[in-house]
Amino acid sequence: MNLKNGPVIALISALLFGAGTPLAKLLLGDGVDPWLLAGLLYLGSGIGLGLYHMIGRVAGAVPREAPLARGDLFWLALVVLAGGVIGPVLLMIGLAQSAASTAALLLNVEGLATMGIAWVVFREAVDRRLLLGAFAILAGAVVLSWQGGPGDFGMGALAIVGACVAWGIDNNLTRKLSAADPVQIAMVKGLAAGSVNLVLALAHGATLPPLPAIAAAGAIGFLGYGVSLVMFVLALRHLGAGRAGAYFSSAPFIGAVVAVLLLGEPVTGHLVVAALLMGVGLFLHLAERHDHEHTHEAMGHAHRHVHDIHHQHEHGPDDPSGEPHTHFHRHAPMTHRHPHYPDLHHRHGHAR
Template sequence: MERVKAQYAAMAFAAAALYAASAPASKLLLAEATPVFMASFLYLGAGTGMSVVALFRKGLNNGHKEMRLDKGDLTFVVLMIILDIIAPILLMVGLRMTTASNASLLNNFEIAATSIIAFILFGEPVSKRLWKGIAVITAASMLLSLGETGSLDFSLGSVFVLLAATAWGFENNCTRMLSLKDPLQVVVIKGLGSGAGSLIVAVLIGDAPPELAFVLYAMLLGFFSYGMSIWLYVYAQRGLGAARTSSYYAVAPFIGAAISYAVFRDPLSPTFLAALLLMMIGSYLAAFDGVLRKTKRKISSI
C-alpha cells in the first residue's frame, strides 16, 4: 500500500513540475496574443496532443481497460469544461498585469481553495495541520496581492490570479468525481472542450488572431504543461484524493517562481521574500501532513 501511495505521489510531483513551466512560458507568449486566445490554444494543445497519445495507448496498457465516461458523469464534465474556460482566461489576464514569479506563487492558493471546497462540498477530511497550512498559504497570498507601495490597495493582476486559483479549486473537485474514469478520456474532453469554448469566446469578443507560429508554440506548451500534467494529476487523485493531491502539487509554484526569476530577473522585494517564506511554511504543513500522521501511527504501533 505504501509503495502504491508513493507512486501516486510521484505522479502528483511530475504533474506539478510540468505545470510549473506554464506561467513563465505563457508570460513570454502573451506578448503575441490576447489572454483568451492564449487560454484557448493551451487547452487545444492539451486535448489534441493527448488524443495522439490515445492512439498509442493500447500497446502500453497491457490489457488493462479503463472505465469510460457515461451519462451519469455529464454534470461534472460540463462543470469541468466551463470552469476550465474561465480559470485559464483569468490567469492569462492576471499574468499580463503582474510578474510571472508573483503569479507562480499565487497559484499555490489553489491548494487552499481545493481543500476547503473538498471539505465543504464532499466532506473530505482536513486535518488541523492542513488547516494551518491553508491559513498560512492564504496569508501569503494576501501579502503577494498588496500593491508595490505596501498599501492596502490590492494588485488587480494578483486578484485575477487568485480568482483563477479559486476556479481551479472548484474544477479540481469536479475532476475528482471523474478520477475513477479513464484519465486520458477526461483530459482529451477537458482540453478540446475548454479550448474550443475559449476559442469561441475569443472570436465573439473580436480578439485579433495570432500568427501560426505562436499557435504552434502555445499548443506545444499546452500539451506538456496542461495535457500531460492533468493526465498525471487525475491518476494521482485516484489514490490521494483532491486535497492531498493538491498538497503534493504545492511544489509547482516554487519551481515556476524559480524559472520566472531566471528568465525575467524580476526584482525580489521584501514583500515577495516574506510571502515566499510563508508559502514555503504553508506548503510544508500541507504537503507533509499525511506523511507525518502515518509516521506517528507507525511509531505508536511499535
Template sequence: MSGRTGRSVAFALAAAALYALSTPFSKVLLADVAPNMMAALLYLGAGAGMTMLSLASGARGGEGEVRGRPLERADAPYVAAMVALDVAAPLLLMAGLSLSSAESVSLLNNFEIVATALIARLVFGERVGGRVAVGIGVISLACVLLSWDAGAWGFSVGSLLTLAACLCWGIENNCTNRLSDCDPVHIVVIKGWGSGAGALVVALCAGDALPTLVDAGLALLLGFVSYGLSIACYVRAQRDLGAARTSAFYAVNPFIGSALAFALFRTPLAPTFVLALVLMVVGTWLVAPRARRETRSRGRAA
C-alpha cells in the same frame, strides 16, 4: 507507503513539475498572443496532444494497466462543471498574468491548494486535519501579501484575477476527483477540446486577433505538455490520494514556476515577495507532511 500509493505521489509531483512550465512560458508568448486566445490554445493543445497519444496507444495495441471505468450518465454534472470551470479558469489566469509578473502569479497558484481543500471539506466531506488547516491559513496570508498593491492601497487586479482562477480550479479539482476512477487520458481529452473550444469562442467574440503559425504552434505545444500531460498525471494521482492530498503534493509547482520565471526574466526580488515566499514554504511544509501520513494510512487500508 505502498507501491500503488508511491506511484500516485510520483504522478502528483510530475503533474506539478509539468504545470510549472505554463506560467513563465505563457508570459513570454503573451507578448504576441492575446490572453483569451492564449487560454484557448493551451487547452486545445492539451486536447489535441492527448487525443494523438490515445490513438497512437490504441494503434500499438498496448493497454498496460486498466485505465479506469467508462464515463456514465451519472457523471454528466461533474463533466459539465469541469469543462465550464476550465473555460473560466485559464481566461482569468491569462488575464491576470498579462497584468502581473510571472513569478508572483506562479507563487499565487498555491491558492489552488486552499480552494481545493476547503471545497473538499465543506462540500464533499473530505477530512482536513488541524495541521493542514494551519498551513492553509499561512498560504492564504502569503497570497494576501502578494496581492496587496502598496501604491494603490488595495489588491492588484492581476492578483485578484489569478486568485479567481485558482478558486475555479479548486472547485474543478473536486469535480474531477469524482471522475478519478475513469480513464485519465479520456478526461484530459474532454477537458482540452471542451474547454479549449469554449475559450476560443470567448476569444473570437472579444475580437482577439489570430496569432502567427509559429506562436500558435508554441502555445499548442505548451498546452500539451503543461496542461495535457500534467492533468493526466493529476487525475491519475487523485485515484488513490483524493483531491486534498493530491493538491498538497502538487504544491511544489509554484516554487518551480517562480524559479523558472526568475531565470527567464531576472526580476529583482522585492522584500514582500521574499516574505511571501517564506510563508509559502512554511505553509507547504505544514500541509505536505500531514498529507503524506494520511496517504500512508490510506494506502495501508487499501
C-alpha cells in the same frame, strides 16, 4: 498503494503547470491575446493528448485504464462548464477591471477554494498539521504574487475570486471521475475548453498569431495543461482534492524558479520568503500519518489496480490477467487499520 506516490504525482503536476506559466508569458510578450492564448493552450492539451491516446492504443503502449462511463458524463459536463468555461470567462472579466498585482494575488484563492470545498463540503479528513501546512503553502504563493499596494478590490476582483471558486469546484468534481482514464478526462476537457475559449476570443476581436506562436502555445499547453492535468487526476485518485490542491498550490513558486533559471529573472526577497513558507508547508504534509481503524462499505467500480490488501477479489473468465489491470470488481465490507489518504477506497467519514 505506496503512500509516497500521491505527493510525488501532485508535485509533478504542479511542476509542469508552474513551468508552463513563464513560457506562456513569453508568448504574451509577443503580442498574443491572453484570452486567445488560453484557448490555444487548452486546445494544445486536448489535441496532444488525443494523438497520444490514439497512437498509444494502436501501438499497445498505453496502460489500460477504465474508460469514462455513461454515469460520468454528467460530472464531466460540470467539470468542463465550471473549469473550462465559467472560470476563464470570469477571469477575463476580472482582468479587464483589475490591476495586474491584484489579479496575481487573488489567483491564489483557487488553492484555498479547492481545499475548503474538499474539507467542508466533501468532508475530507483534515487535522491541524494539514491546515497549518496548507496555509503555509498558500501564504508562500501570496507572498510571491504580492507586488505592493492594495490594488482595486472592486467588481473585477470579485470576478477573479469567482473564477477561482469555479476552478475549486472543478477540482473537487474531477475527484468523482478520478477512477476513470485520466488521459481521456484531460483530453475531453482540453478540447471542450479550448474550443469555447478560442471562439470567445475571436468573437471578442482577437486575431490568430503566426504559425510558430500557435505551435509553441500548443506544445506548452500539452505539457503545462494536458500532462499536468493527467497527473493532477491521478493525484486526486491517490490523495483526494484537499491534499492534491495543497501540493498543486506550489505551482507559482515553481514557475518563479523556472523564470529565474531560464529567463534570468532576479532572486528576490519575495522568492526566498515564499520558498521558506512552502518548504514548511510541504514538510508538514509529507510528514502526515493518518492512521486509524476504518470500515470499507461494500462497493463496486472499475479502475486500474493490483491485488493489494483492498483488492482480494476473484476473476471471471473474461477478466484480464497480469497486473496492474483494469476491470469492474466488487469490494466486500472490511474493517482494518493502516496509514492512508482519502483515496478511491478511503473516502469514509470521521468523527468530529
